[in-house]
Amino acid sequence: MTYRYNFQDVLSRSERITWRVEDLIGKGKTLDFAKPFMPENLAHVVELDFLSGREKTLLNHIRGHAYLSIFGLVEEFILPFVLDHARPYINGDDYRARAFLEFAGEEAKHIHLFRRFKEEFVKGFPVACKVIGPADAIAKHILSHHPLSVALTILHIEWMSQRHFQESIHDDGTLDPQFKSLLKHHWMEEMQHAQLDTLMVETIAEGMSPAQIDQAVDGYLAIGGFLDDGLKQQTAFDLEALETVSGRGLSPAERERFLTAQHQANRWTYLGTGMTHPNFLETLGRLSPAQRTVLEGIAPGFC
């Protein structure tokens, strides 16, 4: 074992975190639509100077809805993958088996959490916002890749959620408190997931040849390309929702600016923040220094 994480420590930290979905939403706890949901560092609505202040807030909320949907969607392929990974250890290493089962249980809770927040969103937002999917088709496509490609994608997502909170959300006092609370509580549990994923990647890669590892990293890049196509589609859905809720159609030039800037903002949110995370790059570099260099060459296009 070359990493500083071990299963017993990760499990014990995870067991000390005990929040429930019901503690964060419902029974008087709801969303305040007067405030932004997403930090500007991820939403990037301010630069769209052709939008009014109200329209920028509406777009921020639409991006918040997409965030709930996209995280709900990715958790749907993470959960079965982690359960499959845990199964061979059920009768073996107790701490390893329990750490991965705890991880899976938390992802099931997160799916529930994101769904509950989406229900509150729908109650308070005047129009329906479309999202990419269906989730099971996306999960099926991603899970059809090599397990190491999928594990790297999951590792990317976990470190991405750490970065979102630490760099953009923790110090932002303007956000809706309930939405911020969701992001904070998700971040608390995702830290342990990121560490378990690191160990999972290492286990899966054991015994693989350099050529097989290169191929698996190519698979991770292909999943990234697939997700990027989804983000482009999501940006078009977000534009449609904004025009509907604001009651104002944008000019062709404004639409073009919107689609370019918001697609890039989505790339940064879901791809750039993960692929440039130092801990993700460290793990990738241990598997293949050459593939780390490839990724570092590609990454600026997603930042």
Ligand SMILES: [Fe+2]
């Ligand atoms: Fe999660």
Ligand SMILES: [Fe+2]
């Ligand atoms: Fe997670």
